[in-house]
Amino acid sequence: MDETTAVREPVDLRSDTVTMPSDRMREAAANAPVGDDVYGEDPSVNDLEATAAEVLGTEAALYLPSGTMANQTAARVHTERGQEAIVETESHVVRYENAGFAQHSGVQIRPVDAGDRAVPSAAQVADAVIADDLHRPGTGLLCLENTHNAKGGLVATPDAIAAAAEAAHDRDVPVHLDGARLANAAVAADVPLSAFAAHVDSVSLCLSKGLGAPVGTVLAGSEAFVATARGVRKLLGGGMRQAGLIAAPARLALTENVARLADDHANANRLAAGIDGLDGLRAPARETNVVLVDTSESAIDAETFVERCADAGVLGSAFGPETVRFCTHLDVDTAAIETALERIETVVRSRR
Amino acid sequence: MDETTAVREPVDLRSDTVTMPSDRMREAAANAPVGDDVYGEDPSVNDLEATAAEVLGTEAALYLPSGTMANQTAARVHTERGQEAIVETESHVVRYENAGFAQHSGVQIRPVDAGDRAVPSAAQVADAVIADDLHRPGTGLLCLENTHNAKGGLVATPDAIAAAAEAAHDRDVPVHLDGARLANAAVAADVPLSAFAAHVDSVSLCLSKGLGAPVGTVLAGSEAFVATARGVRKLLGGGMRQAGLIAAPARLALTENVARLADDHANANRLAAGIDGLDGLRAPARETNVVLVDTSESAIDAETFVERCADAGVLGSAFGPETVRFCTHLDVDTAAIETALERIETVVRSRR
Amino acid sequence: MDETTAVREPVDLRSDTVTMPSDRMREAAANAPVGDDVYGEDPSVNDLEATAAEVLGTEAALYLPSGTMANQTAARVHTERGQEAIVETESHVVRYENAGFAQHSGVQIRPVDAGDRAVPSAAQVADAVIADDLHRPGTGLLCLENTHNAKGGLVATPDAIAAAAEAAHDRDVPVHLDGARLANAAVAADVPLSAFAAHVDSVSLCLSKGLGAPVGTVLAGSEAFVATARGVRKLLGGGMRQAGLIAAPARLALTENVARLADDHANANRLAAGIDGLDGLRAPARETNVVLVDTSESAIDAETFVERCADAGVLGSAFGPETVRFCTHLDVDTAAIETALERIETVVRSRR
Amino acid sequence: MDETTAVREPVDLRSDTVTMPSDRMREAAANAPVGDDVYGEDPSVNDLEATAAEVLGTEAALYLPSGTMANQTAARVHTERGQEAIVETESHVVRYENAGFAQHSGVQIRPVDAGDRAVPSAAQVADAVIADDLHRPGTGLLCLENTHNAKGGLVATPDAIAAAAEAAHDRDVPVHLDGARLANAAVAADVPLSAFAAHVDSVSLCLSKGLGAPVGTVLAGSEAFVATARGVRKLLGGGMRQAGLIAAPARLALTENVARLADDHANANRLAAGIDGLDGLRAPARETNVVLVDTSESAIDAETFVERCADAGVLGSAFGPETVRFCTHLDVDTAAIETALERIETVVRSRR
């Protein structure tokens, strides 16, 4: 194997889901006290759930295998069949969850375009809420997402969450916050996670993305909410047995890896600035760990650009016809970002 | 009872669903040959279905108790669970059918705002179609509505239907046309009903609105489509027995009452022009039988205006915070429209 | 046309659903005061619903296009997703409604075999009720059927209904009575219809079977039940407009045709006795209008026997591998029964 | 803490789900090569799935968080809405999965009582299959369970599986085998796991029960089946990221812990024999690791007996009004069984 090939160890910026568990996490897995969590007897799961509730400032929390299950469980608990759920047009529950609101809950979405904001405004929410009548049983849920993935890791401040949620609550509509990357929002806004959770009826937090846990998402809310959610988790097949083996490292993700997300954000800005300086590419500064690259000024579509970057040793993903996404995360340090930039520059240069 | 009260026999413009069966229809009901339609043995139902297929230019048709059942049946036949259905933002299936696409078919809606058109453009449809991947099984239906009720009886021309449908078909997406008021569109566009149906995979036509039938909607398409739809009708509880009693008058609605919709359209324009001439009200000319009145220039909301009109002897419906809808139909002749206008004028004058 | 052909005008005993509306019913249709029932303004529908509530002794009633919709609506109103519904193994909701409890309500059936009784005993019901726990949300419905179609029009007495219902109620489980042929049960047991309805939370009554209405079923219960059921009817697409045209004759079915079911029962017994006297056929006496013929002693299966009878001018239906069903009804008088018997005898004789 | 308390360290025979991961499993977790399994890049998951496919003799396999998700996924892949699934009356999918067939698949169950056998006979299956017609879309699945949990770990031989499956296949009905404890069946019948899997279209195998894995179930079948199942797993929220941390120990469960189930079976028989020798208790010999105790000859119900055993230091579960279940497993050796027996004897003696 020659030098060149060695250089080509790719910098993987496809998603922060690719983060690997640390040695400390592996050690935690190896030594985790465990039990049967379906009986509520896994100490490591219980510990993680208690920690999550504390961090999020809720009464209780539940550990689930995925963020999709967390969001779908929340929707099922909050809604009745036939109701509408107000969602942001490009949110994860709309794009990536197999029409789950329809399939699992019999709920119709009402997409609201928040434009360059992460969450709809209070006025948009107020406008979108419908009353129940013979033709439809009204609005049953407002579902927010923070940070907003499809909009490039956009942050909603606690005030923005509060405003949207208040508009919903004033109309007796419960609010779920899809916090797949809520820790990124907290770090960017320099507030604790509970500053967001305080305004909503349920909140999820993905531990296997930027926080680096191998598996899992927590779903938090009131005791009553979590008790019902536990039943829905069973229905969906999310009841795991000696889950402590993954809950213990997941807890480390929550207690040790939040603050360091600031590094990912700095790296994302470094990457964006570098790319933005290249001919034909635009990459505006971002608040968190998602870099969106607009290729429209060069005559190259996103799919092709992603392929050429991959050939050059940088993995990203096509996010639209002329939009490419790069995600920074804990397995990519500043040196790797510099390497990525050099490689992307090669791609751009070779196209002239 | 004094003269005044007699005058107050209200002019009912709430909807064209209030149309009453004619004497000829009642006679047809009384004399209808009937049989058990669940066994396919009702001659009057078979006759209606054959006539509908002929009028719409399709292989077959099915008689159902309501337009909602027709639309929901079509969606169920065309789609698979988890798919998306492209719909106009304010269409009937979105607003008035109890989230039926989600509940009956497990399908997620993708609303597209057609603005001042009745149906989305080809470009909008092309844009809204999604491919299937692990996260979602793609787009399963384009559902159009003509005339568009919530937009004030707006007409889509056969060309507009063809363009949207072609954009869908090019991407292997079937098209259903909610033709609750398709006869109004045909009359307004001066084309046969089949001119619309030719471009879609299924089409419904409501017989109990402007056409005056007491009950029912036909759903038309290919033989295979209708055979499957028949099973879905059974599932939804729409199998009726000696339904010829309503199918016979419904057939008259289809064979005798289409051309006369031109009168309703003329009356709607007469009404709109009259209202538009009143202080503080705007009522732009319409192509069909739905008049939308904008009350925003007067300091009166829609609910209040509807109430005052009702007190004055004209029934309409609030259609938005400052929008009132009046529908013309076969039980309201030109004289009644003049009466309605006089009464509405009283309402406006008394407010000064 | 020669004599023979004339003779072959078939005696149609396939089902009592084939009953034709009488001249009085047709006249009622022709003269029915009607209105838009979706607005609650059809006087004939309101009249039918009030009459049905009175006859059944309930607070309210609702008119629907079919018995299937009535049963499915009741299940949806009474249950929550994931619950179980106790049903008789061979009941209509199990066999003929497209798995509707699963599809419309997300409910799992728990079939109980009532043997030679129409409804399960109190002990069977008590045994079948399950409590809710993490693994399942308990029993949500007991669904009874009277008369029991698949068991040959078997009657459950009011006491039998009361016993089963009490066992359910003691465990907080609501009870729906599928009374497709409840009028036959009432006549056979010589009690008013309300004697059954008094024990259950909802009851349906089919008007288009032995009672001779062209279309429809009523679903009755408390005001609150019917209000919710009205919304489910809309969801299922059962909202009809000027439905008075069929509600008016349906009301006659209810007010005029109950007592005369005794004739159908007498005819059924006449037919059963006649058939039982034939070689190789057994047809035990029945309480109502359904005759079950056991062909097992002759070397002929049900399908073949039905075909030969049809050729001879008697229509029945195969109800099992060696079971044929004949239904008597208001369009088959005693003379026609004698004709049917003669023809069936021909079939038997020709086989020797 | 005195001696007595130390003795009271309970012998946990509630279920084999309580098994703890071994040190070797913990080590495997700590050292597992991992990747993002949603991208198909987790080597340990891929390794487990390949191993499972090999052991079961299928083309492919899929790793899921629970046995419930495996069964529900299989049902969803095999069936169409409205079909029936033939199930054994007391099977896991009927009792413990929240009416999942109805909720996730819109499928109605047809329970068949296999009596003292684990699976229905070919004749029972043939009898239970229904054809599709207007009233119902036929039978879509035969779901077998081996060993049968509710019947006390009863084994179906490969021949019994083959006979039932052939009866289904002859009628074009696919077969899923819920193999939560299929390894126990294989050991008891002294055949490889593939001897069962060869006859069915899909098979699940729980790794976290007797096999001792911390988490998870594999679902195996053809390449096409598994590809579709992967999409359903996503829909249900079962997509996990660096799942290798639990897949690696789960693989050890599969490769190292099958043969040793013989010890659990021997222990179960030892326990059963001992209990059967006690006054008022009957515990017939069992083929696998589940002991059912009949308390009906003593005047004690199951709940009370379980409580007293717990006080004495033996954990079991009430399985019926007078039936108690004890499960042996890898964390309970022969000495612990002797201890359990002594303690149960105390309970019996103290009741005199």
Ligand SMILES: [Ca+2]
């Ligand atoms: Ca990760």
Ligand SMILES: [Ca+2]
């Ligand atoms: Ca009408």
Ligand SMILES: [Ca+2]
């Ligand atoms: Ca009839």
Ligand SMILES: [Ca+2]
């Ligand atoms: Ca005989």
Ligand SMILES: [Ca+2]
């Ligand atoms: Ca275990």
Ligand SMILES: [Ca+2]
């Ligand atoms: Ca004994």
